[in-house]
Amino acid sequence: MKIKTSIQNLEKYKIALKVEQAIHEFLQKKTYLKVDLPILSPSLIPESYLEIFETKFRFFGKAKNLYLTPSPELFLKRLLADGTGSNYYLGKCFRNSEPSSKLHSPEFTMLEMYKLGTDYLKLANEVLEMLKFIAIKINNKTEIIYQGNKFNFLKWEKISVVRAFEKYALIGKEELFNKERFILKAKEKRYNIKNFTYEDLFSQIYVQEIEPNLGRNGYPTMIYDYPKEFAALAKLNNDGKTAQRFEFYIDGIELGDCYSELTDWEEQEKRFIDEARKRKEMGKTNHPIDKGFIEALKYGLPESSGIAIGFERLAMIFADATSINQLKLINIDL
Amino acid sequence: MKTRAGNLKKGEFVKYQNETWQVQKADFYSPGKGSAMMKAKIKNLITGKNIDYTFKSNEDVETVSVESVEMQYLYKDMENLYFMDERTYNQYSVPLEPVGEAAKFLKEGEKYFVYLSNEKALNIRPPMSVRLKIVEVEEADKGDTVSGAKKPAKLETGVTVMVPLFVKVGETIIVNPETGEYTGRE
Numbered sequence: 198m199k200i201k202t203s204i205q206n207l208e209k210y211k212i213a214l215k216v217e218q219a220i221h222e223f224l225q226k227k228t229y230l231k232v233d234l235p236i237l238s239p240s241l242i243p244e245s246y247l248e249i250f251e252t253k254f255r256f257f258g259k260a261k262n263l264y265l266t267p268s269p270e271l272f273l274k275r276l277l278a279d280g281t282g283s284n285y286y287l288g289k290c291f292r293n294s295e296p297s298s299k300l301h302s303p304e305f306t307m308l309e310m311y312k313l314g315t316d317y318l319k320l321a322n323e324v325l326e327m328l329k330f331i332a333i334k335i336n337n338k339t340e341i342i343y344q345g346n347k348f349n350f351l352k353w354e355k356i357s358v359v360r361a362f363e364k365y366a367l368i369g370k371e372e373l374f375n376k377e378r379f380i381l382k383a384k385e386k387r388y389n390i391k392n393f394t395y396e397d398l399f400s401q402i403y404v405q406e407i408e409p410n411l412g413r414n415g416y417p418t419m420i421y422d423y424p425k426e427f428a429a430l431a432k433l434n435n436d437g438k439t440a441q442r443f444e445f446y447i448d449g450i451e452l453g454d455c456y457s458e459l460t461d462w463e464e465q466e467k468r469f470i471d472e473a474r475k476r477k478e479m480g481k482t483n484h485p486i487d488k489g490f491i492e493a494l495k496y497g498l499p500e501s502s503g504i505a506i507g508f509e510r511l512a513m514i515f516a517d518a519t520s521i522n523q524l525k526l527i528n529i530d531l
Numbered sequence: 532m533k534t535r536a537g538n539l540k541k542g543e544f545v546k547y548q549n550e551t552w553q554v555q556k557a558d559f560y561s562p563g564k565g566s567a568m569m570k571a572k573i574k575n576l577i578t579g580k581n582i583d584y585t586f587k588s589n590e591d592v593e594t595v596s597v598e599s600v601e602m603q604y605l606y607k608d609m610e611n612l613y614f615m616d617e618r619t620y621n622q623y624s625v626p627l628e629p630v631g632e633a634a635k636f637l638k639e640g641e642k643y644f645v646y647l648s649n650e651k652a653l654n655i656r657p658p659m660s661v662r663l664k665i666v667e668v669e670e671a672d673k674g675d676t677v678s679g680a681k682k683p684a685k686l687e688t689g690v691t692v693m694v695p696l697f698v699k700v701g702e703t704i705i706v707n708p709e710t711g712e713y714t715g716r717e
Binding site: 246292294295296298299300301387389393396397399400401403404405408409427451454 | 548558559560561562566567583586587590
């Protein structure tokens, strides 16, 4: 592990700064409250797909476990329940066991924003408006060139997860929602299915066959309505099979993940217990569950929708960089 | 030998669909839904083709032990390149197909690394650069000062590459054998 200064990245770093300024300007214009949050927390939301950093606070021989927050969600939603109105955080988050790569870093900058009284599809419109706003600030136009291709932010290219599996992976709706049939289909496609679940294989086929096609037609792509197994903290649709969740892509790169937020505390508690059990089975770091979060939900999380956007990835698009490291003045490869 | 796909590194050899592949690139990727992935580019050692494949990071992958042995390049025919291991005097044939364009830059009598698995030669490890003499090239016109302009030059192995106008017959140039690009003069 070496500390490297990368002064050759200065130009791209300055574009990232402009993207940051544009985001603050846009969100404050739209009356989102900017909030600064702790990075160390005594408890967290259990998420089975994330590993965390654990540390200790010490004072006269007494030690207390603290955790670097992998996402600001637990704080922002409490504040929503307490009445801040729409809010956002743009700052550091930490995820362990995710080595540095073109699109990953164990510490990264997250933009997470919540809007009251809206659902995921309406928030999608606002996200598009924000992308357009950033493009104009940086390029004086509603479009940018990324890696030689033009992207215009005047509209989304929209595709449902069901349609994307049909179109790009030749997997029909019936197979997508039937775990046994889906696993058989994966085997037919010569994926290794031994010891792997529906969720594992879904993700693998999604990354291998779907993602490379998204955001390739001159507009950002919004892909929506994931199977309920991937609902996380999102509301379910009336079909009972899919969740109100979308992600968006430019040039095959995932940039953001949006939910209509689950407001039902009982359902939330059930999912927490389930995620905590999965974490334990996977041998991940044991951490206290943030019970106060459930209390906040009981008190009443207003109808809202939220999106998490990888800031470095987004800035990478506007700076025409191919790796998030190209935006940094100090790089440490882990 | 087995390893978790999450540990794969560039240069390693793996079995995938019963064939041997070399990892060209392996990037960690977590989609945030479901398990983490290893996005890899792998090269088939028999056909020379590259493909992109996404492994689950906790998937078991069979690794193949491949030795890279320095050998003398003897000659080639329509199908194979022939090498000799100077320690044992054993001769090995490497099929031309996976070697691809790099084969045109190999010089008889020189030493190169050959990948061996179970005593079978799979491919060569292309050198980062080769030094080859120019046997044919046009003289540049005096006064031709367009910068970046290039002309074709025939090298001692018979292959033709594009070189800057100032390069002359008899000079030794440095070429990247995988791309055929001129990178400098001796």
